[in-house]
Structure formats: C-alpha cells, structure tokens
Amino acid sequence: MTPPDKDTGAVIGEDGLARPEWASRDPLLREYYDTEWGLPVVDEQGMFERLSLEAFQSGLSWATILRKRPAFRAAFRDFDPEVVADFDDRDMARLLSDASIVRNRRKINATIANARATLGLRDSGGLAEFIWSFQPETTPEPRTMGEVPSQSPESVALAKTLRNRGFTFVGPTTMFALMEATGIIDTHLVGSHRRGSSGVWSR
Known part of the structure; x- marks a missing residue:
C-alpha cells in the first residue's frame, strides 16, 4: 500500500x-x-436502514457503526419500519441496555420517529422514491479528497423537507452522506476504481 x-x-x-x-x-x-458504498438503494427497508445508521453515525466514525451493524439489525428487527414504528417503552428500555449498539436516547427516539414518518410517506410513493426525487441533474466529479463536498443544495432541500414530514437527525450533511452511500450522487474520486460503479452516472 x-x-x-x-x-x-x-x-x-x-x-x-x-x-x-x-x-x-x-x-x-x-x-x-x-x-456496497455508492450502489443504488431503492427499497424502503434498505433506505430506512441507511437513514437510521447515518443518524447514529453523527459524531462518531463510520467504522464504529459498520462494526455494530449486525447488532443494530438485530436490535431494530432488520430495520423493518412497520415493526420499529410500534416500538414502545419496553423496547426503549431494551435498546438503552443493549451495549452492542450506540445507546443514545435521542438517536433511538429519532429512529422510532423516523420509522413512523416512513410509513407516512407510503402515500407519496415511499421513502426511497421520495429521497431519490432529490437526485441532482449532475454529480460531483472530485479529483482530490479536498474537492469532495459535505453538502449540496439538494441535501439541504432534502433535510428540510424530511423534517417537515416528521423526520429528525436528518441534517444537510447527514443527508449528503446518505445520498453518497445510496448512489444518488457519485463522489468516488475520478481516479478511483469505483467511479461510475453505480450505473447511475457515467464515469
């Protein structure tokens, strides 16, 4: 290396x-x-998982979240939004006592609230379609790490609209990271072997 x-x-x-x-x-x-990173995610459950993990990542390293991902999936029932939306005080107590995940009350509350908000989007095409509707006309073409942005007009608009729909922990930077991770934009370096791998954007 x-x-x-x-x-x-x-x-x-x-x-x-x-x-x-x-x-x-x-x-x-x-x-x-x-x-995985940068490949399109177009299903509700997959997008809800990514949205939830990006929120838990706030203030932490992504490596920490990735190592805990199996535990998160077990704790949040594979991030099935219908199941998580029904979580109650007993589930909250269970999650707060689970040392294998990030035991942050605000982030856990946000995940439950976001599951309920996800169900509310089903009349509008669903969470994945809703988030993909903020796909920009062009994607960044960074040649250096310094050229990779941390947010965009689209991520700002997405964050604002999601908050208006009842979502929390969905700031512009977090939503930009979500858009990167799910293929909505391509911020792979131009020289990276993964540039264009999503099939959404040409190299």
Whole structure:
C-alpha cells in the first residue's frame, strides 16, 4: 500500500486499485467501499436502514457503526419500519441496555420517529422514491479528497423537507452522506476504481 497521493489523497492498495484514504486502511471499510458504498438503494427497508445508521453515525466514525451493524439489525428487527414504528417503552428500555449498539436516547427516539414518518410517506410513493426525487441533474466529479463536498443544495432541500414530514437527525450533511452511500450522487474520486460503479452516472 502506498502513502496517500499528495495531489489527490488516493491510496493505491496492494491490489493496485486506487481508493480514498478512509477506505484503504481498515479491511471492513475497504470491503464496504468496494462492494456496497455508492450502489443504488431503492427499497424502503434498505433506505430506512441507511437513514437510521447515518443518524447514529453523527459524531462518531463510520467504522464504529459498520462494526455494530449486525447488532443494530438485530436490535431494530432488520430495520423493518412497520415493526420499529410500534416500538414502545419496553423496547426503549431494551435498546438503552443493549451495549452492542450506540445507546443514545435521542438517536433511538429519532429512529422510532423516523420509522413512523416512513410509513407516512407510503402515500407519496415511499421513502426511497421520495429521497431519490432529490437526485441532482449532475454529480460531483472530485479529483482530490479536498474537492469532495459535505453538502449540496439538494441535501439541504432534502433535510428540510424530511423534517417537515416528521423526520429528525436528518441534517444537510447527514443527508449528503446518505445520498453518497445510496448512489444518488457519485463522489468516488475520478481516479478511483469505483467511479461510475453505480450505473447511475457515467464515469
């Protein structure tokens, strides 16, 4: 593995492939980057899981959330929004005592509230379709890590609209990260082997 390129910030792995530094050191993050990050998510349950995990990530590293992902899935019943929407005080107590997840009351409350808000979007085409409706006409084309934005007019608008629909922990930066992770935008470096892998945007 080479040190990060001084111009782009990319790292060439032992396999000869270029990745951003965040996806180059940790095998778990590298696998996530190579096989999942940036690929389209178009189903309600998958989008609700991503929305929930992005909210839990706020203030923490993504590696922390990714390592706890199996535990999150077990605790939140595979992020089935119908099931989570019915969580009650007993579920809250169960979650707050579960050391395998992030025991943050506000984030847990937000996940339950967001599940209920997700059900409310079904009359409008559903959560995934709703979020995809904020897809921009163009995607960033960063050549360096410094050129990767942290939010966009679309993520600002998405955050505002979701809050108006009853969602919480959906700030513009968090929503930009969600759009990156689910293929709505492509912020892979132009030189990355994953650039254009979503099939949504050309290389």
